Amino acid sequence: MLYVTESVPNRDPVLGDGSSMIPFEIIQFLPNDIEVTLLTFCGDVPVPREILHRCSQVIALQPRSLRLAMARSLVSPLQVGAEERSTAAAVRQVRRLSAERDATIFHGPHVMFLARQASGPIVIQSVDPWSLRIGMESSLTAGLRTRYRARKARQAGDVERRLPEHARLLTVGAADATAWSSRLERPVSSIPNGVQSAVRPARSGGPPVVCFVGSLNYEPNMESARILATEIAPQVWQSMPETRFVVAGRQPGPKILALAGDRIEIKANVPSVLDVFHSSDVAVFPDQHGLGIRNSVGEALAAGLPVVATAAAAREQPAHPLLSVEPDQPSLLRRLREVLSDLRLGQGPGLTNVGKGRRHASWSDVALAYRDELYRALGSDHAEV
Secondary structure: OEEEEOOOOOOOOOOOOHHHHHHHHHHHHOOOOOOOEEEEEOOOOOOOHHHHHHOOEEEEEOOOOHHHHHHHHOOOOOOHHHHHHOOHHHHHHHHHHHHHOOOEEEEOOOOHHHHHHOOOOEEEEOOOOHHHHHHHHHOOOOOHHHHHHHHHHHHHHHHHHOOOOOOEEEEOOHHHHHHHHHHHOOOEEEOOOOOOOOOOOOOOOOOOEEEEEOOOOOHHHHHHHHHHHHHHHHHHHHHOOOOEEEEEEOOOOHHHHOOOOOOEEEEEOOOOHHHHHHOOOEEEEOOOOOOOOOHHHHHHHHOOOOEEEEOOOOOOOOOOOOEEEEOOHHHHHHHHHHHHHHHHOOOOOOOOOHHHOOOOOOHHHHHHHHHHHHHHHHOOOOOOO
């Protein structure tokens, strides 16, 4: 198979993102009877050793300069990221390699337009359907930025409607799949991301720690971090002044870094979110917006950490004994105080065996689901329908 990704598959704590993490895991866990040729684009992260070892061939193309891509996107229906990748070399390689392989996966909204250049069976995965994501983000802006993003959302929808009719479309969240399917008037399937399960060790004491984890250059997460630091934390401190808050994630900007204080720590680009979860007593997610399935919620639960979340943050999460889903911010604050109070009295969940909750899919499970989509694209009887 040919696997086309918009960036080098990786889990770099600074430069990686959801779109690079998914192919990094899938490529490694695909069954060995599937030969993988990777076509990707150069960036600041080199191709990891694990990917080089698993792929029979890796081709990394140079993207167009960001400045030129931004200029082109002003008059093009493509987004800036897609313009960076809409090079003659990319078109040529997709045409050649797809004709030589049994099937092709395009991973990420910034390479899906290249599917029109491919031949043979096609699977297209968009972590967040771009027409939905830009539409959502436009509600977080004002003025000219709102109008510009609304126009780019319409253009993204036009690009998505021109995807090959025989291509199988995938996204992460079931709700997004339904919305995207309705918008495009064609079938869309969802495959949730995998998580790494671990038993949470007992903490060694000290003041209670509340954590929030998420990419801190993503506007809905930036909004959540601000709500946590400026609205929730001060109210918790009224009755529990010793409580510490940790906000962790990649690439926090000046507005997020400015939230730091004596009792609020900003952890940038942590190598492992498990370390954050294992050193915390409860995770809180006061999200008001978002698409797909929030990886951090599932990862916290899989790590054995109690989670208090809004319905927006807990979207599509299976029921779990450690998960409290609250309808609004006052309810979330009340539940967070209850959890912290129980922990202070020694009545909280403490050391939790994650096996008591419903098991989240592993990355091996997810890779098999992608394999089945490939077989369905091929029309093979191997797919586990």
